[in-house]
Amino acid sequence: MPREILYLKIAKIIEEQIASGTLQTGDKVPSIRMVQKIHNVSINTVKQAFLELESKSLIASKPKSGYYVSQAFNTKLGLPSINKFNLSDKEKTPEDLISKVFNTLSNKDFTQFSLGVVDKSMLPIAKLNKGIIKVLRNLEDSGTAYEPAQGNINLRRNIAKWSFTWDGHLNEDDIVTTSGTLNALFYSLITVTNPGDTVAIESPVYFGILQMIKSLGLHIIELPTHPVTGVAIEDLKKVLPKIKACCFVTNFNNPLGSCIPEENKKEIVRLLTLHNIPLIEDDLYGDIFFGTSRPKPCKAFDEAGIVMWCGSVSKTLAPGYRVGWVAPGKFKDKLIRHKLLHTMSSPPLFQEVIADFMEHGRYDHHLRSLRNTLYANYLHFQRTIENYFPENTKISKPQGGFVLWLELDPRIDTAILYDTAVQHKIGFAPGRMFTQHNQYNNCMRLNFAVKWDEKVENSLKRLGTLIKQQLKK
Structure with missing residues (x-):
């Protein structure tokens, strides 16, 4: 054998x-x-x-x-349900809920489980600050000049080199820099779609992607998404005649944490290539894996140039730097023209700082430490939820990233629960934020990329108590 x-x-x-x-x-x-x-x-x-x-x-x-x-495997709590495939659902826009959640983000007294960013205690801020000083000394014009529309050559070269971690065969000419991943997704969408076209996405899906697609006058089909394996091939096949593009978070989807298996990724690329349908691939979380190796993105299997691979350092290194990128495949020239029209060029200073950080192995070293911290946090959260939340709570089992998806008793409305939690200075993201339809009302997303301490543990316990109290009403 x-x-x-x-x-x-x-x-x-x-x-x-x-x-x-x-x-x-x-x-x-x-x-x-x-x-x-x-x-x-x-x-x-x-x-x-x-x-x-x-x-x-x-x-x-x-x-x-x-x-x-591992303590991460044998949990008494089940996995969240998969949503039903229903193309005729009436919309129930989540904008009101999103505004309500964002209005509390600046409150320092809150325990924030709602915002999907890494706590500053996990970021190498001192090293990045040294990098800024170094770059200011060495960069011509101290970073005040325009960059080429395609972006900083040093950053593009280092991103191309970094693609070796997933067997990528990219060079600096394949990359276009952007202001974060959402900006990369935006350029990709306007490059391959026109208003009135339909885009297939996962469900639940990050609300920023949902709102951006709708703002461009595009229609959306939400595909049922398994909490472990992501979008099913059979569901994708059903909608191929209706769609102009797909937009998937293939590795550690936000909010489910699902990771599409490698064989399924190959089949997705094969199917979309056959139908000449672009895949806008959000690989924002790919470097935050808990296993032994980084999962490959769909881009690794793209021979026809139909995959537009998007990423950034916003979830791993420096959210406020707004340094992102896209490898647009065969759509590169058209995408660069859109970038030139919209922003002219990206700011060179922070691109150079990130390039310098990646160049000498510091990024790799930082990621190893970050992954260990986040995995430890995941186990803390899982254990606390299992001990203090109702027994019929269902919880995702992400193999990377830093968000948890919880499905509560059907009698719980997390939008109402949110108002109660705010009174106790606890924030989370209600499930209805992650869909255009009237669903996930009993779900929530929790960010576990916070500094684990007594306050966070007590807030999580308190949230479990509030849920139990709401069930008694």
């Missing part, structure tokens, strides 16, 4: 033991040498099997101790 098949067979046996409860949370997994003797395979084959299990957050290693069943 080929070694690749063997390691997957061994991984599946252990996974089934975990799923059945034979191996429970905290149990020690048989050692690598023991598994090697049982299955009569090489050490490398067993190591591959363990890496596979680690990438799914099923097991975790403890230094000098071995592997244990």
Whole structure:
């Protein structure tokens, strides 16, 4: 039997033991040498099997101790439901709710689980500040001159080099810089669509994407999205004749945390290439993975240039720098013309700072630390929710990113719950913000990229208590 098949067979046996409860949370997994003797395979084959299990957050290693069943797997709480495929739903716009949530964001007394940004304590601010000083000294005109419309050459070169982490074959000429990921998505949308066209997106979906698509006079089809595996191929096939483009967050979708499996990504690219439908790929969270390796974006399988790969450092390094990019494939020249028309060029200073940060390995080092912190936070949140929220709460199991999607008892309206939580200085994002239809009313998104401390833990406990109290009414 080929070694690749063997390691997957061994991984599946252990996974089934975990799923059945034979191996429970905290149990020690048989050692690598023991598994090697049982299955009569090489050490490398067993190591591959363990890496596979680690990438799914099923097991975790403890230094000098071995592997244990991860606390992230055996939760008593179920996964959130998948929404129904209904193209005829009446719209129920979430703008009122979005405004209400954003009005509380500047309040420093609040425990903010609502805003999708990393806490400043997790960012290398001092190193970035040094980078600004260095760049100001060395940059011609101290960053006051116009850049070419395509963007800073140093940044584009470093983004192209960084694409090696997912087997990308990009060079600096393939990249166009933007003011963050939303700006990249905006340029991509206006490049490949016209008002009146229809775009397929995931559901639930980040409200910023939803609002931007609608503001461009485009129609939206929300595809049911599985909390682990994302959009189903069969659902995509149903809408292909109706759509002009797709816009998917392929790795660690916001708000579900789903990650489309590699085989499905290949099939999505194959289908869309066959129908000549562009895929605007938001890969904003791809570098924040909890497994052993970065999941590939759909761009890795794009041979025809139909995938417009978008990203930024807004969720990993410096939200306020507004440094993003897009690899627009065959649409590059048209997209650059749109950028020239709308913004002329991107500010050079922060592009150079990020390029310098990526150039010398500091970005990679920072990401390793950030991923460890976020994964630890995820486990804290999961444990606290399991202990203090109602037993019928359903919770997502993200393998990366930093948001959790909770589905509560159907009797709970999270828009009403939000008003109560605000009185206790707790913020979260109600589920209806993430759709154009009247759904997800009993859902919420929580950001776990906050500094875990007693105040945060108590706020989470308090939120669980408020939900229980609302159920008694």
